[in-house]
Amino acid sequence: MGVLMHLVLMRRVVVVMRPVLARMGMGVRFPAAVVFVQVLMLVNVLVLAACRAAAYVLPSGMPGPRPPETVSDGVYLVGSSDLTDGRDCSAYLIDAGELVLIDSGAGASTGQIIRNIELLGLDPARLSTLILTHCHIDHVGGAAYLKERFGVRIIMHDLDAGAVEHGDQVRTGASWYGLPLAPLPVDVKLSGAEERLSFRDGTTLACLHTPGHTPGSISVWRDRDGERVLFGQDIHGPFLPEFGADLNAWRRSMKALLKLEADVLCEGHFGVYRTKARVREYIEGYLDQYGW
């Protein structure tokens, strides 16, 4: 479209300017100058078109303010409010012989998350699965793009899946964030108290239903070489009625998380906590705040 507009415009310039320049005695040099300017403008239009195409593939393909981080063997932090976009939750990548992403950010920086996967030396084409810990836009916003580009299987709890499938602007927090969320089908809906998912290299991820922040919140953990990594995500809340929050359910969920005695906690917005003692301290701190 841009190229066509350019050619039409240049034709008009030639028609209008030729008699004017001829009267000024510049008629001989004029065609060569026009061709030169035309070539420059055409290059300009093509570069702009290429940039626009690149922006579609990688909405923000430049390296982020902070590089991706290795959390544990085969576990990486690839998105967060510091790494990618201020509105993003922490997005964690697990190499399980295939790539599994836990949460996808708010959607404005999905290209940067993909870029971070590449910076780790991993091929984003190996992305097979997206586990959504709950329905909020800062966790599910990138899902549609990842589905379209990589065909990822989207997994989340049945009690939060409806909000995503219907594009519920209130329950997903989309209206609060002022971000768009189109209805998106969920491929696998978890409904048990605890369900296990198996992956290509034998990795098992356990998904525990931990309602409270939302009715369908889940926490995921992985055991490897005697170390338990827990993806607890929005442990800290908030607990708002419009999100279907339930503080009593949350208290029970936090006590279930404490029983896991995880060595590493990957939180939804506040970073990574190490050693069993610090993980316990973090969760207990919120139980102290909201009541046991």
Ligand SMILES: [Zn+2]
């Ligand atoms: Zn969140």
Ligand SMILES: [Zn+2]
């Ligand atoms: Zn949330």
